[in-house]
Amino acid sequence: MAENLGAVVVVINIQNEMKNLVVLFTIFWIGCIHAQQDSTLVYKKRVLETTEVDFLNSYYAQEGSNAAVTGGIGTEKLTDITSAIVVSIPMNDDDILTVDVGISAYTSASSSNGNPFDISGASGEDDDDDDDGRAAAGVVIGSPWVASSGASASDVWGSLNIDYSHSSDDRNTIWNADLSFATEYDYFSIGFGGGLTKLFNEKNTTLGISTNIYLDTWLPIYPTELKAYDDVDGNQNEGFFNGVTILDQDGNASSNWSPVNGFGLINDKGRNSYSVSLSFSQILSKNAQFSIFLDIVQQQGWLANPLQRVYFGDVANYYIGTASSIPNYRSSTNTDVFQLADDIERLPSSRLKTPLGFRLNYYVNEVVSLRTYYRYYFDDWGIKSNTASLEIPVKISDKFTLYPSFRYYNQTQADYFAPYEENVSTSEFYTSDYDLSKFSANQYGFGISYTDIFSKAHLWKFGLKSIDFKYTRYQRNTGLSAHYIGVGFKFIMD
Numbered sequence: 001m002a003e004n005l006g007a008v009v010v011v012i013n014i015q016n017e018m019k020n021l022v023v024l025f026t027i028f029w030i031g032c033i034h035a036q037q038d039s040t041l042v043y044k045k046r047v048l049e050t051t052e053v054d055f056l057n058s059y060y061a062q063e064g065s066n067a068a069v070t071g072g073i074g075t076e077k078l079t080d081i082t083s084a085i086v087v088s089i090p091m092n093d094d095d096i097l098t099v100d101v102g103i104s105a106y107t108s109a110s111s112s113n114g115n116p117f118d119i120s121g122a123s124g125e126d127d128d129d130d131d132d133g134r135a136a137a138g139v140v141i142g143s144p145w146v147a148s149s150g151a152s153a154s155d156v157w158g159s160l161n162i163d164y165s166h167s168s169d170d171r172n173t174i175w176n177a178d179l180s181f182a183t184e185y186d187y188f189s190i191g192f193g194g195g196l197t198k199l200f201n202e203k204n205t206t207l208g209i210s211t212n213i214y215l216d217t218w219l220p221i222y223p224t225e226l227k228a229y230d231d232v233d234g235n236q237n238e239g240f241f242n243g244v245t246i247l248d249q250d251g252n253a254s255s256n257w258s259p260v261n262g263f264g265l266i267n268d269k270g271r272n273s274y275s276v277s278l279s280f281s282q283i284l285s286k287n288a289q290f291s292i293f294l295d296i297v298q299q300q301g302w303l304a305n306p307l308q309r310v311y312f313g314d315v316a317n318y319y320i321g322t323a324s325s326i327p328n329y330r331s332s333t334n335t336d337v338f339q340l341a342d343d344i345e346r347l348p349s350s351r352l353k354t355p356l357g358f359r360l361n362y363y364v365n366e367v368v369s370l371r372t373y374y375r376y377y378f379d380d381w382g383i384k385s386n387t388a389s390l391e392i393p394v395k396i397s398d399k400f401t402l403y404p405s406f407r408y409y410n411q412t413q414a415d416y417f418a419p420y421e422e423n424v425s426t427s428e429f430y431t432s433d434y435d436l437s438k439f440s441a442n443q444y445g446f447g448i449s450y451t452d453i454f455s456k457a458h459l460w461k462f463g464l465k466s467i468d469f470k471y472t473r474y475q476r477n478t479g480l481s482a483h484y485i486g487v488g489f490k491f492i493m494d
Helices: 002-043 224-231 323-328
Strands: 052-063 078-090 095-108 118-120 139-141 154-167 173-184 187-200 205-218 270-283 288-301 318-321 337-339 350-363 369-379 384-391 400-411 439-451 462-476 481-493
Touching (some): 173 205
Antiparallel strands (some): 052 078, 205 270, 384 400, 439 462
């Protein structure tokens, strides 16, 4: 009996131990589940680990002899200095707010000739620089080859872009929304849009779609002589024209000049742009990535520039300035006679633009990579273009990378383009803007970047992550040439 009781006690003890083990195991398992959940929440990889700040600065200078403001001839000298700051802020693990603020200050010899007329009085100084003003006792002169000191000689462009993006927990879905503003002396723009990106195939395949809308408004500036003509209803004895001698092609005084079909201020001051962009990217191997994109852009409204003159070959020419310089008008040695405009450029009120392109990036080895790009473009104004570029990053040390680059571009001319005095007055649309002409261009450049993943150098609470420097030389076969220098600094918050 005692043995049976002992066996019972042993069984009971074993059962109790088993229950305790079950309870302990259950507690342990539940704890593991919670630990995994907490670990997922705590160690979930952030889309952006910390705040990043980019400081971008650039200098651009160009020379040329086909200024659109003066009808396709004249100086195109321009300089531009641009600064921008881009701040990317992680709002949480999944969301990023990016704010991009830019300011650009430029001086333009061609734009200054919206009002090309310098007034030289007895003292030889400029007595009045207003668009419709002049010196009563002075001599009015101007030239498409000499920069004027008018209000349009320089300008400041400012922009603000705000973007908010969200990534899903698995990082396979990203959406974004953006808002932008831009303004300068004669233009204001507001834009908004958004996009969606999906990653598939273990993130080896990416599809994207985005759309943007820009609602722009001209604050139009007109060539001085055309604005003055409208102000006085064509009366050449009033306003700007009072006391000013207008010359014909032979240098004789004449009162026969008037813009073709008269001239009135534009009524439609809006320009709206609507775009849809599609993209596809595929990792082909551990060394190669391919991507393709398609954009469709529809523009509507006033698509011409009201400051740009047009001269017709089938109407008489008239001038203000020194009569003896008229035969020398097209030469850059002309400094004192200016031809009065026949009209401003006029273009259709709609334009459909379609670029289609692809990129192929190839990692050759630890030192050299290849970045290739090609784009084909066409629109319903008759322009077709090809762009091809190659960049070759060369890693010269752990922190420094050199990247030489080359870009080639060509295009056909727009249906409405003709050079100086080759448009005809019977056309509905016309321009002498060489950006719409047939041309080809080469661009050579190089850059060098410095990267420190540990951000040892500091500025206050920000560590310096990278420095980028780039220089490019641009040359068109029409004679336009330009230089570009850009410097960027990226900081990350500690």
